[in-house]
Amino acid sequence: xxxxxxxRDFFDGPVETVAPxxxxxxxxxxxxxxxxxxxxxxxxxxxxxxxxxxxxYRGQTARNAVMFGPPxxxxxxxxxxxxxCANLVCGPAxxxxxxxLRAGEIIGGExxxxxxxxxxxxxxxxxxxxxxxxxxxxxxxxxxxxxCDPDSPLRVLPGDRIDAAAVRSGPRVGVNGGxxxxxxxxxxxxxxxxxxxxxxxxxRTAARx
DNA sequence: ACGCCGATTTACT
DNA sequence: GTAAATCGGCGTG
Numbered sequence: 001x002x003x004x005x006x007x008r009d010f011f012d013g014p015v016e017t018v019a020p021x022x023x024x025x026x027x028x029x030x031x032x033x034x035x036x037x038x039x040x041x042x043x044x045x046x047x048x049x050x051x052x053x054x055x056x057y058r059g060q061t062a063r064n065a066v067m068f069g070p071p072x073x074x075x076x077x078x079x080x081x082x083x084x085c086a087n088l089v090c091g092p093a094x095x096x097x098x099x100x101l102r103a104g105e106i107i108g109g110e111x112x113x114x115x116x117x118x119x120x121x122x123x124x125x126x127x128x129x130x131x132x133x134x135x136x137x138x139x140x141x142x143x144x145x146x147x148c149d150p151d152s153p154l155r156v157l158p159g160d161r162i163d164a165a166a167v168r169s170g171p172r173v174g175v176n177g178g179x180x181x182x183x184x185x186x187x188x189x190x191x192x193x194x195x196x197x198x199x200x201x202x203x204r205t206a207a208r209x
Numbered sequence: 210a211c212g213c214c215g216a217t218t219t220a221c222t
Numbered sequence: 223g224t225a226a227a228t229c230g231g232c233g234t235g
Contacts, residue, residue, distance in 0.1 A: 044227070053227070063219070080228050081217025100227055119230075130228050173227070213233080
């Protein structure tokens, strides 16, 4: 897995424009265990403070601070008490927009990815945002890394160009606000695209008599 | 095939 | 207190 990462200006544009162009690109994470690479097949765009579904909607906090920084950096957040999800910051600094990496196909280091996720089939290794982070060992330590830096352990490399006709879009997964915004993008027919689950409010888990 | 549920942190009301 | 950019296990059909 070699070659120059995507240039920073690739990410320096409207997030909903950049997100579909990111499909087919390759995210690489090198650790002391080895290197795993994933070809991105599904992403979601989140705009800044004007997008009710975005973590930046209510302004800057300690968690989302990276979103307010320069483009081309990884915003990794922890959710549901156990999972990590990764975004790539987009647009000019301060725009606070990001592209959630929802799914991909493992194209390098499959053995290591399987070792990290022994219960998953090969197809499921990075099929879902938290699974993708798990397979690539992306966690808190990777928050803020520059994916355009050739020396960074976490990088994004250009991939084969995806024909625009092969890119499909639809509503984002698991979000309440902005359901009418079709900012989920995926490669049509790719088996590693996550299964679409419409948002269903979960019943409260609290207070039982 | 599908539905329910628990795990358990973070941010916000 | 409670919902959240989730996942895997276990139940039922």
